[in-house]
Amino acid sequence: MNVSSAPSGVTEVGSGIVLCQDAHSLSERRALSMIGRVCRDYLDENILTPIELLHHSGHARLLNGAENLCAALVQKAAVAQAQATNTPMRDKVKKLYAITTAAITQVEAFEKRLPSTPLTHRLLTQLNGSDPLYGTRIAYCALAHHLNMSKSWSEKAGRVLALFDAAIEPAAVAVLDEALSEILQAKTAVPELLGKFRDARLRIIQLMALLDGRYAADDDAYATDFATRLHTIAAKHPMPAVRESVILLVRRLLLSSVPLLSEEPAEEFPATREVYALLTKDREFAIELGAADLFEKRMVRLVTAEKLSRLIPGHFSAPKLMQGLKLFEESIGEGPKEILLKYIAYLFEHRDLEKEFVDPAYSNEEKTEIAQELRKKLISAGLSDHRREQFIGILDPLIQRIGQDQRKATRTQCGPEDHVVLEGNRIPLKNWSAIGLLFGPITGTFLEGELLKLTVKIKNPKLQITFDAEGDVVRYSDDGLVAMKYRCLDAQTAKKVALYFDPLAGARA
Numbered sequence: 001m002n003v004s005s006a007p008s009g010v011t012e013v014g015s016g017i018v019l020c021q022d023a024h025s026l027s028e029r030r031a032l033s034m035i036g037r038v039c040r041d042y043l044d045e046n047i048l049t050p051i052e053l054l055h056h057s058g059h060a061r062l063l064n065g066a067e068n069l070c071a072a073l074v075q076k077a078a079v080a081q082a083q084a085t086n087t088p089m090r091d092k093v094k095k096l097y098a099i100t101t102a103a104i105t106q107v108e109a110f111e112k113r114l115p116s117t118p119l120t121h122r123l124l125t126q127l128n129g130s131d132p133l134y135g136t137r138i139a140y141c142a143l144a145h146h147l148n149m150s151k152s153w154s155e156k157a158g159r160v161l162a163l164f165d166a167a168i169e170p171a172a173v174a175v176l177d178e179a180l181s182e183i184l185q186a187k188t189a190v191p192e193l194l195g196k197f198r199d200a201r202l203r204i205i206q207l208m209a210l211l212d213g214r215y216a217a218d219d220d221a222y223a224t225d226f227a228t229r230l231h232t233i234a235a236k237h238p239m240p241a242v243r244e245s246v247i248l249l250v251r252r253l254l255l256s257s258v259p260l261l262s263e264e265p266a267e268e269f270p271a272t273r274e275v276y277a278l279l280t281k282d283r284e285f286a287i288e289l290g291a292a293d294l295f296e297k298r299m300v301r302l303v304t305a306e307k308l309s310r311l312i313p314g315h316f317s318a319p320k321l322m323q324g325l326k327l328f329e330e331s332i333g334e335g336p337k338e339i340l341l342k343y344i345a346y347l348f349e350h351r352d353l354e355k356e357f358v359d360p361a362y363s364n365e366e367k368t369e370i371a372q373e374l375r376k377k378l379i380s381a382g383l384s385d386h387r388r389e390q391f392i393g394i395l396d397p398l399i400q401r402i403g404q405d406q407r408k409a410t411r412t413q414c415g416p417e418d419h420v421v422l423e424g425n426r427i428p429l430k431n432w433s434a435i436g437l438l439f440g441p442i443t444g445t446f447l448e449g450e451l452l453k454l455t456v457k458i459k460n461p462k463l464q465i466t467f468d469a470e471g472d473v474v475r476y477s478d479d480g481l482v483a484m485k486y487r488c489l490d491a492q493t494a495k496k497v498a499l500y501f502d503p504l505a506g507a508r509a
Contacts, residue, residue: 010025035054119145121168371399436483
C-alpha cells in the first residue's frame, strides 16, 4: 500500500494514543484505530467505519457541522494526547482542528478524481496505483462511496466481500482488509455478523476460525454466511489487519470478567483449559496473543480460596485429593497452583485422612485401588520433589493399614429378606458394612450430606437383627441407589454389628 511505503507521520505516545503530523497521516492504521476508539459510539450509531468517516466528505462535514458533538470528540482525543505528552491540551485541540479541516479539503479533491463507474477490485487496484503518495487514500475514497448508505453491518460487510474474486490483486486486498478490520471493531457488528453472544468460549472459537480452520471445534464456528465467506477469503489472501482485529477482540474477551462458559467454577475451569489448549496450538500465535499471561489472570480469578469448595466438592478426602491434584496439574500460573497446593497439604496433614479417606460404601479392595490411583497422581502431577515425598510418606502407611484391616472394612452382600424401612417404605438392602449401607432402587431426591433415619432388617443364617439407625447420604446414583454412612442408635446393637464384621474384636479387647 502506498501509505505504508511513505515515511510515517504518526508518532505513538501511549498505549494506542498517537500524534499525527499532518492530514495525510490520519489515514495510517494506528491513526484510524484511534479515531475508531474516540468516535466509537458515533460510528456505531451511524453504521460507519473510520475509513468512511475520514474519506467521504459528506460524512466528515456532517460531523463537523454538529459543532457540540465534534468539539466533544476533538476534546476527548486532545485530552488523551495531552496527558500522554504532558503538554497543554489547548495546543492539541488547535492541532487536531487544523489537520481534520485539511483532511476534508484533501478528500474533496480526491473525490473529483473518482470515476463514475461501479467499484470493482480492478478499479481499486488502479486507484491505489494512480498516485505515489495519495493512491491509497483515493482508493479509500472510492470504497467509502461504494459503502455509502449501507443500512446494516451485514450489508456493509457483504459489499466489501463481494469485491473479492480469484483475480484480485494484493493492493486491492490490502484496502479491503483494512475495511473488514474496522467493521469487526464495531461494537454492534460482531453479534450481527457472527450471531448472538451465546458464550465467550464459542465467540473466541468463532473469531479464531475466521483466520484458521484448525480452530473450528464444530460447525457453529461457521454458522453465518459472513463467517464462511471471510474464512474462505482469509485462507487465500494475507489479511494482517483482520488478524490484528481478531487478536484484539479475543484479548478483550479474555481480559474481561465475562465467564468463558459458566459462573460455576467447576464448569468454568475445564472451559478455560479447553480455550487455552485451542489458542496455544500455534506457538507463534500464542506468543503474539500473550496467551500465558491472559490465562494466568483468568486462573487467578477462578482459583481462589473462596471458590475451592465449588471446585473441589464432596465430603471424602480421596476424591477431593484426586480432584485437587488434577486441578494443580492443569492450572496456569504460579498463583493458582500455590492456592491448590496449600489445600492439598491441608487435606493430607490436617484431617483424619484414614477416617475420611473414601466413601464407606466402597469395599476394602476398592479403597486400596483408589489409594494406588492417588499415589500415581501424586507422582505425575508435577509437584516439587519435597512435596511429593512428603505426601507419599503420609499415603503409603495408610495404604498398608487399609490392607491389614480388610475384614473390618469388608462389605457383606445381602439376601432377599434384607431390607431397610424408610418413611414406611420397604427398600431392598444391596450390601452393608459396620459403617455403611447401600440400598435401593428408590425414587426421590437425596442430597449429599442429607440426614436419614431408618430401620435396618437383616435375616441370614448367621445374623437376624433389626435396629434403628441414622446417618448421612454420601451418594445417590442415577439408578436410584442410596449409599449412606450410618450408626446404630442402640449401643448394644452397635456392639453386635461390630462383632459380626470383626469376630476377633472381642478377643482383642
